[in-house]
Amino acid sequence: MQTDRYSLFALLREAMRGNTGWKPAWRKAAPAPAYDYVIVGGGGHGLATAYYLARRYGGQRIAVVEKGWIGGGNVGRNTTIVRSNYLLPGNEPFYECAMKLWEGLEQDINYNAMVSQRGVLNLFHNDAQRGAYIRRGNAMRLHGVDAELLDAQAVREKVPFLNFDDARFPIRGGLLQRRGGTVRHDAVAWGYARAADRLGVDIIENCEVTGIRIEGGRAMGVETTRGFIGAGKLGLACAGNSSRVAAMAGLRLPIESHVLQAFVSEGIKPFIDCVVTFGAGHFYISQSDKGGLVFGGDIDGYNSYAQRGNLPVIEDVCEGGMALMPRIGRVRLLRHWGGIMDMSMDGSPIIDHTPVQGLYLNAGWCYGGFKATPASGLCFAHLLARDEPHPVATAYRLDRFARGAVIDEKGMGAQPNLH
Amino acid sequence: MRLTCPFCGSRGVEEFTYRGDATVRRPAGDAGAAAWVDYVYLRDNPAGPHQELWYHGAGCRSWLVVTRDTRTHLISDVRAARAVAQAEREEGAV
Ligand SMILES: Cc1cc2nc3c(=O)[nH]c(=O)nc-3n(C[C@H](O)[C@H](O)[C@H](O)COP(=O)(O)OP(=O)(O)OC[C@H]3O[C@@H](n4cnc5c(N)ncnc54)[C@H](O)[C@@H]3O)c2cc1C
Ligand SMILES: [Zn+2]
Numbered sequence: 001m002q003t004d005r006y007s008l009f010a011l012l013r014e015a016m017r018g019n020t021g022w023k024p025a026w027r028k029a030a031p032a033p034a035y036d037y038v039i040v041g042g043g044g045h046g047l048a049t050a051y052y053l054a055r056r057y058g059g060q061r062i063a064v065v066e067k068g069w070i071g072g073g074n075v076g077r078n079t080t081i082v083r084s085n086y087l088l089p090g091n092e093p094f095y096e097c098a099m100k101l102w103e104g105l106e107q108d109i110n111y112n113a114m115v116s117q118r119g120v121l122n123l124f125h126n127d128a129q130r131g132a133y134i135r136r137g138n139a140m141r142l143h144g145v146d147a148e149l150l151d152a153q154a155v156r157e158k159v160p161f162l163n164f165d166d167a168r169f170p171i172r173g174g175l176l177q178r179r180g181g182t183v184r185h186d187a188v189a190w191g192y193a194r195a196a197d198r199l200g201v202d203i204i205e206n207c208e209v210t211g212i213r214i215e216g217g218r219a220m221g222v223e224t225t226r227g228f229i230g231a232g233k234l235g236l237a238c239a240g241n242s243s244r245v246a247a248m249a250g251l252r253l254p255i256e257s258h259v260l261q262a263f264v265s266e267g268i269k270p271f272i273d274c275v276v277t278f279g280a281g282h283f284y285i286s287q288s289d290k291g292g293l294v295f296g297g298d299i300d301g302y303n304s305y306a307q308r309g310n311l312p313v314i315e316d317v318c319e320g321g322m323a324l325m326p327r328i329g330r331v332r333l334l335r336h337w338g339g340i341m342d343m344s345m346d347g348s349p350i351i352d353h354t355p356v357q358g359l360y361l362n363a364g365w366c367y368g369g370f371k372a373t374p375a376s377g378l379c380f381a382h383l384l385a386r387d388e389p390h391p392v393a394t395a396y397r398l399d400r401f402a403r404g405a406v407i408d409e410k411g412m413g414a415q416p417n418l419h
Numbered sequence: 420m421r422l423t424c425p426f427c428g429s430r431g432v433e434e435f436t437y438r439g440d441a442t443v444r445r446p447a448g449d450a451g452a453a454a455w456v457d458y459v460y461l462r463d464n465p466a467g468p469h470q471e472l473w474y475h476g477a478g479c480r481s482w483l484v485v486t487r488d489t490r491t492h493l494i495s496d497v498r499a500a501r502a503v504a505q506a507e508r509e510e511g512a513v
Contacts, residue, residue, distance in 0.1 A: 243464035254460040256439065257489070302437045305466040305489045310420045312433035345460045401460040402452065415439060 006110050025190055026070075026197035031204050034230030035061045037384060038222060039237055040209050040245060042066025044075035044185075044370065045362055046237035047192035047203075048377020049384070051109070054199035056378070057385035061232075062201045064193075065224060067208035071189040074239050074369065077339035079262050079296045081275050081284060082371040083120040083180035084145055087136045090395030090407045091348065092143045094375055097392045099145075099179060101374030111191030113183050114289065119274035120180030123155065123162075123324075125169045129279050133175040140177070148176045159276060162325055169280035169323065182275065182286050182294075188373060212248040212359070219249065219359040233384050235360045237376075240340035241305075242363035249356050253363065254345040254401050256414040259304040259338040260296065260367050261313060265331045267291030276324070283320030292334060295321060299343065299367065309338045341367055343414035348407035351379050351389065352398040360384055361398060366413070420492050425499055426479040438472035441484045441500070466490055472500060 004010075004023050014021050037053055039046045042064045053059035082102055084095035101108075102115050124130045137147035151173045156164060164171045193203055204226070211223035212234070221230035238245045243253050268291050277284040285295040297317035300309040314336065322329055344350065344364030349372065354361050362380045365372060379393035389396070395407055420432040440462050446454040466489055473483045482500035487493070 241466075243462070244466055247463075252457075252461045252463065254462070256462055256464050257466075302487075303439070303464065303469055303471065303489045304492065306492055310432055310492075312431065315433075402456045 006112075025194040026203050029063070029202035029204050031063065031065070031207060031224070031226050031229050032061075032202065033228075034221065034232075035063045035202070036232040037062045037235065038229055038231035038233075039064045039235045040222060041073070041236065041238040041241075042070050042189075042193070042203060042205065043073040043237065043239050044188050044192065044373035045239065045365070045376045045380065046235075047189060047196055048373050049235060049237060049362065049380040050201045050203075050377075051192050051196040051199070052378045052381035053385060054196060054201055057381055059381070059385060060200070062196075063229065064196070064201060064203050065207050065209055065222065065229065066203070066205050067225075069205050070193050070203065071186050074339045074341060075189045075373070076186050077262060077337060078185055078367075078370040079284065079286070079294050080182040080185050080288075080370065081120065081180070081286065082183050083177055083275075084371070085120065085122070085136065085140055085147065085175065085177045085180065086409060087139050088407060088409050091409055092140065092145065093392045094379070094396075095372065096143060096145050097378070098372050098375035101378065102183060103179075105183075105191075105374060109191045109195035111187060111194060113187040113191050115183045116181045117179050118181040118286070119176055119178045120277070121150070121155070121159070121174045121176045121274055122277045123171050123174045123279045125172055125280045127172075130172055137175050146177060146179050148178065150174045150176050159272065159274070161271075161327055162276070163323065166323065174279075180275065182288075183370075185370060188370075192377070209245060209248070212245075214249060214356060218357040231358070233358050233360065235362060235380060235384050237362040237380065239363070239365055239369060240342055242342045242361070246354070246361065246363070249354065249359055251354060251356070253342075253350075255342045255364055256303050256345075257305055257340050258299045258301065258343045258414060259306060259309045259340055260299045261309040261317070261336055261338045262294070262296045263314075263317065263336040264288070264334050265293040265295075265328070266334045268293070268331060278320055278324040281316075281320035281323060283317060283324055285321065285325075293328060293331060299341075300338075304338075305340050307338050307340055341365065341369070345401060345413045345415075346406035346408055347410060347413040349376070349396050350398050351376065351383060351393050351396045353383070353387075354398065420494075422473060422483070422485060422494060423497050424475050424478055424481070424483065425497060426481055427475065430475070430478055434475060434477035435473045435483075436476050438474060438482075441470040441472045441503075468495065
């Protein structure tokens with residue numbers, strides 16, 4: 001039995017000896033000259049990929065190469081919402097696969113990720129939206145996923161403090177996925193890092209990939225700020241920076257990098273016990289266990305790598321919040337920040353081979369990639385190990401733009417006129 | 420972020436609408452699928468100076484070509500898109 005397993009027993013033991021026995025959650029690995037698998041990007045997706053490669057596909061000699069520190073990218077910047085309420089056949093089985101993995105994650109990786117299935121409620125404000133949500137709910141149920149249509153009265157009972165009788169956007173009801181909710185984002189990064197490390201994966205931090213070595217049309221490894229690292233297979237999971245890293249292999253991607261901001265208020269008493277999204281503007285909100293209201297809205301809408309946004313979007317998000325729940329108006333904003341995401345041209349991700357042999361791509365997650373983390377890792381590991389797409393990720397091909405097979409879930413890529 | 424419109428002066432970014440990379444050029448109708456896929460979907464997406472189209476919808480309603488550093492949001496140049504297109508056409512004619 002491994003002795004550094006987290007358990008009630010370990011907690012008691014450490015309480016008795018002044019917490020002196022805890023070990024770092026993962027080793028600070030130095031790069032070896034070569035690995036069978038090198039994953040570029042130590043975000044949620046890269047770490048989950050390494051973990052499932054080692055755990056489910058028997059992969060050995062695996063490294064995750066991260067330019068900063070674990071948890072510094074989008075995995076630690078998102079608003080923590082997880083759900084599987086998708087409409088299209090290419091998407092729904094994938095996101096439900098992620099949801100099922102979330103449900104068993106903490107036992108699987110022996111880490112408290114605070115997976116909280118508190119429910120995700122999407123509000124509608126008119127007949128057309130109601131029809132669209134009925135359709136979405138039915139599509140989910142056909143895939144065996146839970147969905148409930150609530151009328152205005154049922155929404156009133158669940159979240160009585162909303163602005164129900166607004167003259168322009170009265171609340172007519174909502175689509176509820178009870179199994180959706182939130183997961184503590186940092187814990188996902190740390191938990192996967194620790195679990196991968198325990199399976200022998202080298203997590204190499206502060207190591208930026210600066211080039212991709214290609215010989216005879218085949219990726220041989222990566223040039224980094226800590227020297228060359230050879231790779232049998234090379235997987236890119238560099239959310240937000242995918243275009244830059246893929247350019248090192250001469251590829252141009254159907255992606256623009258954009259900034260999305262997130263917001264946290266001062267801590268208040270328990271107020272919202274689920275995730276609520278506004279149907280008449282782009283605004284979503286939940287409450288963290290510390291009491292802060294966690295909310296967000298639209299991307300700023302211009303190419304950016306700056307990890308910070310501008311005031312007009314802050315104003316727009318707060319207006320959305322005030323329209324939906326005026327009573328939060330007196331709550332003070334504590335912090336806000338930005339993250340850089342790959343906005344793919346159809347708003348859907350890419351998990352695929354590339355034209356370069358031995359080079360694989362996991363990219364284009366837009367602002368919905370956190371919920372996908374476990375399934376993205378599993379499917380990318382599958383592709384890397386088996387050289388064929390995982391059955392739930394067959395639609396996420398890089399050539400779908402050329403084939404006219406775009407996955408137009410919500411008409412929300414970098415620009416809505418492209419699909 | 421503020422943009423200095425050549426016609427209206429310095430204005431808040433909320434007066435403008437973004438249209439993306441200003442360097443892509445519409446291919447000829449019979450250019451073939453690859454050229455069209457490239458034009459519609461593929462982007463350089465650079466980290467650094469980026470030439471991009473903005474529309475001054477809440478002002479003079481001109482299209483502008485803005486050069487902006489995507490790492491810092493610093494704007495180094497703003498021109499009327501019309502002037503940029505004209506200059507390009509003259510260059511092509513030479
Ligand atoms: C503000 C905000 C809110 C969001 N809210 C939600 C939400 O509520 N629900 C949801 O599902 N999704 C949400 N998302 C989207 C989600 O966070 C991302 O899609 C997802 O986290 C991306 O995958 P990742 O975790 O692997 O990314 P990251 O954590 O960004 O990982 C990519 C890593 O690659 C590294 N990297 C880049 N270039 C190099 C290089 N050259 N060499 C080495 N390493 C490199 C980066 O440093 C980074 O650590 C949100 C995003 C943001 C910004
Ligand atoms: Zn103007």
